[in-house]
Amino acid sequence: MEGPLNKVADGTARGLGLWYTLSHVAHCPQCRRFLESLKAMIGKLHRAREVEPSEESVQRMLNAYRMSAPPGG
Amino acid sequence: MSTFGGAASRPDFETAVLGELGLLYRVARRLAMNSTDAEDLVGQTLFSAARSWEGFDGRHTRSWLVTILKNQHLKSIRRKASRPKTVSIDDGGELSQGSLDAEIDRRAFVDDILRELDELPEDFRIAVALCDVEQMSYEDVAAALDIPIGTVRSRLFRGRRLLRERLKAWPSDYTAVDGADGKGKE
Numbered sequence: 314m315e316g317p318l319n320k321v322a323d324g325t326a327r328g329l330g331l332w333y334t335l336s337h338v339a340h341c342p343q344c345r346r347f348l349e350s351l352k353a354m355i356g357k358l359h360r361a362r363e364v365e366p367s368e369e370s371v372q373r374m375l376n377a378y379r380m381s382a383p384p385g386g
Numbered sequence: 387m388s389t390f391g392g393a394a395s396r397p398d399f400e401t402a403v404l405g406e407l408g409l410l411y412r413v414a415r416r417l418a419m420n421s422t423d424a425e426d427l428v429g430q431t432l433f434s435a436a437r438s439w440e441g442f443d444g445r446h447t448r449s450w451l452v453t454i455l456k457n458q459h460l461k462s463i464r465r466k467a468s469r470p471k472t473v474s475i476d477d478g479g480e481l482s483q484g485s486l487d488a489e490i491d492r493r494a495f496v497d498d499i500l501r502e503l504d505e506l507p508e509d510f511r512i513a514v515a516l517c518d519v520e521q522m523s524y525e526d527v528a529a530a531l532d533i534p535i536g537t538v539r540s541r542l543f544r545g546r547r548l549l550r551e552r553l554k555a556w557p558s559d560y561t562a563v564d565g566a567d568g569k570g571k572e
Contacts, residue, residue, distance in 0.1 A: 319543045323517070325524065354550060358503075358518040361496045366411040370425055374407065375400070377429025378436060 314344055322351040399439045403432060406451050409520050413452060416515040417459045419504060427462060431455045448522065452530035456512075502552045510545030517542050 317334040320326035338345050414424035431454050503511055516527045528535045
């Protein structure tokens with residue numbers, strides 16, 4: 314069940330697969346806990362997307378390209 | 387998914403890549419393992435992308451850039467023959483005084499979970515970083531890494547499993563894992 318539970322957790326499960334997995338989860342405490350913890354972990358990983366490079370870092374990265382880029386590139 | 391409608395609506399190179407710079411930097415951090423090398427890697431990626439820009443069809447810009455980033459990383463590994471294992475906690479931006487405490491807590495949390503992610507083998511680490519952190523579709527990740535979608539799923543699910551194992555050791559509530567393991571493979 315790990316694969317179907319992963320797909321439900323990240324929202325990619327569809328149709329019959331989604332229905333079957335959710336039906337199973339409704340009657341299986343072990344899979345329900347697994348799904349809940351997986352969703353929690355994925356949700357926390359989403360928060361890591363908030364990390365943005367600092368303005369100085371952006372400038373350093375762009376400068377590295379600009380200094381070596383052809384004119385008009 | 388980043389695509390352009392056609393040549394007429396195609397932005398210039400810098401406009402196109404600026405919107406993806408955060409993603410490129412975060413993925414580079416997962417690959418290079420420190421901020422200095424990550425910046426270098428993104429700089430090399432931008433240079434290489436700029437040289438290919440005229441021949442690029444403008445479809446799936448994000449996947450295209452991640453592919454270049456991955457290839458630049460492989461080149462870098464070959465050049466260095468080894469990579470640093472340390473992870474620095476940095477990249478601080480300007481913080482307003484009022485939100486300082488909350489920002490410190492948030493960064494500590496994010497740094498902690500990313501530190502655990504960085505301990506995974508690279509194939510699994512990048513699958514989790516692209517799918518779960520950057521929230522790219524399986525299809526885009528498959529295109530970016532030049533692997534089948536089934537392989538993306540396999541690496542992602544195994545990466546999540548490994549990460550959960552690491553997080554289970556934490557005393558905090560980073561995960562709600564409470565012995566609910568024992569799931570068999572599909």
